[in-house]
Amino acid sequence: MDSLIIEATEDSPRIMFDTVSNRFIISGESRPENAGKFYTPVINWIVNYEETLYARKHETTDDSALVFAFKLDYFNSTSAKYIMDILLIIKKLVDLGYKINIEWHYDKRDDDMLDAGNEFSDTAGLKFDFIEY
Amino acid sequence: MTQVSTAFEVYQFMSEKNILIAFTGHFDHLVTTSLLKNIKNKLTALQSVTGIDKKVYNILVESIENISKYSSFRNHGHKIAMLLLCKSDTHFTVITGNHILNTDVPALKEKLDKIASLSPLELKQMYRDQMLSKRIDENSAGLGIIDIAIKSDNHIKYDFKPLTDLTSFYLFQTEISIQK
Numbered sequence: 001m002d003s004l005i006i007e008a009t010e011d012s013p014r015i016m017f018d019t020v021s022n023r024f025i026i027s028g029e030s031r032p033e034n035a036g037k038f039y040t041p042v043i044n045w046i047v048n049y050e051e052t053l054y055a056r057k058h059e060t061t062d063d064s065a066l067v068f069a070f071k072l073d074y075f076n077s078t079s080a081k082y083i084m085d086i087l088l089i090i091k092k093l094v095d096l097g098y099k100i101n102i103e104w105h106y107d108k109r110d111d112d113m114l115d116a117g118n119e120f121s122d123t124a125g126l127k128f129d130f131i132e133y
Numbered sequence: 134m135t136q137v138s139t140a141f142e143v144y145q146f147m148s149e150k151n152i153l154i155a156f157t158g159h160f161d162h163l164v165t166t167s168l169l170k171n172i173k174n175k176l177t178a179l180q181s182v183t184g185i186d187k188k189v190y191n192i193l194v195e196s197i198e199n200i201s202k203y204s205s206f207r208n209h210g211h212k213i214a215m216l217l218l219c220k221s222d223t224h225f226t227v228i229t230g231n232h233i234l235n236t237d238v239p240a241l242k243e244k245l246d247k248i249a250s251l252s253p254l255e256l257k258q259m260y261r262d263q264m265l266s267k268r269i270d271e272n273s274a275g276l277g278i279i280d281i282a283i284k285s286d287n288h289i290k291y292d293f294k295p296l297t298d299l300t301s302f303y304l305f306q307t308e309i310s311i312q313k
Contacts (some may be wrong), residue, residue, distance in 0.1 A: 010166050031194055033162040074187070076194055077276035084264050109184030112191060112284055123261050 001052045004045050012038050013072060017045070019052065022064060026086075027071040027105075030079040039082035046089050053098050065099035071133075072105075072113070080116075087124040094126065101129060108132040154218040160231075165197050172218065185311055189225045192284055192307050193218065195277040199305065200231045225309040233303040238293050241303070244275075245291050248282050256283050285309050 001019055008014035013028035032038040056062050068090060075083065087102075094100050104117035114130065121128040147155060154172055158164065172193060176186035193216075200214045214231035233241070251259065260279045282289055288308040293301045 010170070011162075031198075074191060074194070076198060077280045078198075080276060080280075081264060107184065107187065109182065110187045111184060112188055119257070119261070123264060 001049055004042070006042070013075075015042055017049075019049075023067045023069065025069045025071060026083075027069075029074045030072060030083075031074070031076040032079070035076075035078040035082055039079070039085070043082070043085055043089065046086060050093060050096075050098075053093065057098065063099065065101045067101050067103060069103040069105060070117075071103075073107070075116075084120065084123065087120055087126060091124050091126050102126055103131055104128045105131045105133055150219060151221055152217060152219050154216065156217075157215045158213065160197060160200055160214045160216075168197075168216070169194065183311075185225070185309065188284055189218075189227070189309055192227055192281050192309060195281050196227050196229045196305065196307065199275070199277050199281075200229050223311055225311065226306060227309070228304060228306045230302055230304045232296070232300050233293070235295070235299060235301055238301055238303075242291075242293070245278070245289070248278055249287065249289060251282070251287070253283070253287070256287065281307055 003019045004015055004017040006012075006015040008028040011029065012032040013026050013030045015026055017024040053066070070083070090100055090102065102121075104114075104121070106113035106117060114132075117128055117130060120126075146152075153175060154168075156168060169190075173190060176190055179186055197216060200216075214229065217226070217228040219226040219228075248256070248259075256279060260276065260283060263276045263279060278289075285307045288310070290306045290308075292304045294304070295301050
């Protein structure tokens with residue numbers, strides 16, 4: 001599957017799902033006017049990506065993990081619901097046996113962003129690697 | 134009509150009250166974006182080592198988004214509202230004000246009182262329940278207000294000033310302590 005790249009705007013994050021390096025990054029600020037319009041295609045893309053994961057797992061010897069990195073400066077509460085949806089899909093994929101590492105990057109001054117990561121991790125039942133910058 | 138002398142009074146009032154930002158007008162997504170850009174620059178200029186600028190920014194965005202959720206513009210065709218950001222030595226204060234239908238007041242008041250009565254743990258649980266519930270119910274307590282309550286250690290206040298038989302002015306205030 002081709003990579004999914006959506007450039008950042010003033011109110012929406014950058015989406016860089018690189019299917020060559022297997023590093024998926026969501027970065028920047030997220031408070032789009034219509035969060036559903038922004039996130040639904042992204043979520044559908046991830047759902048469809050399972051086929052690629054399946055093929056790699058069963059038809060190749062590549063057993064490297066997919067890295068899902070969240071590097072957000074800010075997200076509003078509406079975006080939080082969509083981030084949760086993405087995490088629940090990742091959780092399903094992890095439960096199906098796919099290797100996925102989740103990185104949660106946060107500004108070291110931003111305790112709220114660290115708290116939010118812990119909350120997402122607990123709620124989704126996923127282990128996060130916390131990385132401060 | 135506004136006179137030069139009145140303008141000076143406004144300036145003096147804003148200086149005394151440490152008002153960093155005062156805005157009234159039509160809040161739409163474009164206006165909000167340009168306001169936020171300006172505010173972000175002011176907050177970044179504070180060069181806070183504690184990240185208070187980020188917390189204030191978070192609460193500001195949620196407060197502004199809260200305006201459109203509870204405003205009576207749907208029924209009256211306008212979305213005139215107010216935003217104030219003040220800073221004292223110990224606190225930042227964010228205040229929003231907007232018109233609301235009197236018929237919406239009791240339900241909103243009930244939600245706000247409920248949130249104000251919750252402990253940090255209860256707030257977290259409520260946040261989690263809301264996050265996992267299916268798509269946002271327009272009239273639900275709203276993740277936004279719960280988020281503001283969590284991030285401000287529940288230092289929220291509200292008031293409703295009756296305007297007409299139909300509408301009131303809804304004021305919502307959050308205090309953010311500067312000390313860690």
